[in-house]
Amino acid sequence: MTVLFECVHQGERYFGFGIPAEGEPLRLHRLDGLDLSAALLDAAASGADPRAALTAGRPAVEVPWTESAGVEFRPPLLPDSVGDALIGGFMQTHNVKVDAATQSQPNWFFKSLGEGLRVSGSELAVPASSLAICEEAEVVLVYAVDASGEPRYLGHGFGNDLTDIGRFKRHAGHLSYAKLCEAGISPFLFLGEPPESVTGTVTIERGGQAAYQGEFTTGTKALHYGLADIMTELFSYRALHHPGRIHYVYLGADRSSFHGGHQMADGDRITLDFASHGVVLSNTVRWS
Incomplete structure (x- = not known):
């Protein structure tokens, strides 16, 4: 499966493919004004190979591993105008959370516009009034709305839907507040169908x-709901169809450290190792 990422190196924007391997040089292509999401939509419409379509006329530049620390990765396909990105998701989607009160359509939540996304190594801010913070290791679907106003699936990544579960537990109607914490996301976009099974581990350091x-398990087989059904219902609302908008949809998680008895504190470092897919996401939590 093709994996795409975008980064900044020496003040210039680049994109590349694959998950960088330690010790190996990074092969990058200058962005030079290319709209990656639009190019991916065009490639999908024409049936072209996305890698060939994006690199045409853009020779590779090699960055030695010794200089890779100066490469700044970006959230996948994040627009230059953060208002053109909408982060949201579904809660209580997994089979392990099903009970007699399970609804036919899971609750959807708004998390933030594009400025709420943080890649590995960044801090995740939560309000000083937060009650009990937890990590949520999740698959993140990425959609772009095309020129005709139709949301098109482009690929998936992996993220951390940081949540004030304490506030939600105190008052279920406060889900909207509980979800406004910043979100972690890996810069690597997998240009293929959402994964059926994702396994990994969470480590919290203090x-x-x-x-x-x-440990955590996610993926479409872990969902109580049919993915096509819940996405069709979500995108039945025309307010989400603004051309050019990028949607990041977090698909929910199984149990977290909160359920394991851990009480998150300022300065805790959360590392999510999506081992089945070779992705590691690590962020420090800060009470602001």
Whole structure:
């Protein structure tokens, strides 16, 4: 499966393919004004190979591994205007959370516009009034709305839907507040169908020592709901069809460190290792 990423190197924008391997040089292509999401939509419409379509006329530039620390990765397909990106998702979607009160359509939530996305290494801010913060290791679907106003699936990544679960537990009607914490996202966009199975581990460090460790399972087979059904219902609302908008849809998680008895604190470092897909996402939580 083709994996796409975008980055900044020495003040210039680039894109590349694959997940960089330690010790290997990065092969990058100058963006030079290319709209990656529009180019991917065009490639999908024409049946062209996306890698060939994006690199045509853009020779590769190699960055030695010794210089890779200066490469700044970006959230996948994040528009220059963060108002053109909408981050949202579904809650209580997984089979492990099904009970007698399960609804036919899961609750959808708004998380933020594009400025709420943070790649690995960045801090995730939560309000000073937060009650109990938890990580949520999730598959993230990425859609672009085409020129005719139709949302088109472009690929998927992996993220951390940081949530004030304490506020939600205190008052279920406060889900909208609980979800306004910033979100972690890997820069790597997988240009293929959403994964059926994703497995990995979460490690939370405090003061340089592991304070919590656990496992997670996600993917479409872990969902109680049919993915096509819930996405069709979501995009039945024309307010989400503004041409050029990028949608990041978090698909929900199974149990978190909160369910394992961990109480998150300022400065905790959360590392989500999506081992089945070779992606690691690590962020420090800051009470602001």
